[in-house]
Amino acid sequence: MNAIRSASETNRILDREVLNRWKGRSISEITRQDVLKLLDEIVDRGSPGMANRVFTVVRALFNWAIGRDILERSPCAGLSKPSQGQSRDRVLSDDELRAVIFAARQAGRPYGAIVELLALTGQRRNEVASMR
Numbered sequence: 001m002n003a004i005r006s007a008s009e010t011n012r013i014l015d016r017e018v019l020n021r022w023k024g025r026s027i028s029e030i031t032r033q034d035v036l037k038l039l040d041e042i043v044d045r046g047s048p049g050m051a052n053r054v055f056t057v058v059r060a061l062f063n064w065a066i067g068r069d070i071l072e073r074s075p076c077a078g079l080s081k082p083s084q085g086q087s088r089d090r091v092l093s094d095d096e097l098r099a100v101i102f103a104a105r106q107a108g109r110p111y112g113a114i115v116e117l118l119a120l121t122g123q124r125r126n127e128v129a130s131m132r
Contacts, residue, residue, distance in 0.1 A: 010057055017042065017054045027065055032075040039082040048083035055081050092119075 042051040062074035104115035117128050
């Protein structure tokens with residue numbers, strides 16, 4: 001996931017990963033070391049993908065604060081994502097694929113047909129959704 005897809009996801013990340021650690025502190029008190037410590041803790045617990053998403057959200061928050069003249073400089077300036085993105089190699093087993101197609105047929109039109117087409121073609125959701 002290269003970008004945060006929704007406000008609810010952003011809020012979830014802030015609530016779960018950031019606000020508890022920095023609770024009671026002013027945004028101007030957060031340092032580069034605080035950001036690095038936060039990201040390192042997330043990577044160390046085995047969640048490098050989440051660390052990348054947290055970095056994206058936190059950087060956006062600090063950039064917003066700069067744009068509003070709340071901060072002069074972001075503690076994220078000069079930092080890069082804490083881990084390299086990893087491609088997923090997971091594929092559905094034959095039994096899982098059979099179950100998806102069966103459930104899609106049970107769901108009926110229009111969504112069942114869309115899910116079945118996704119399963120049969122291996123196309124991306126937006127590619128199938130934009131078909132005529």
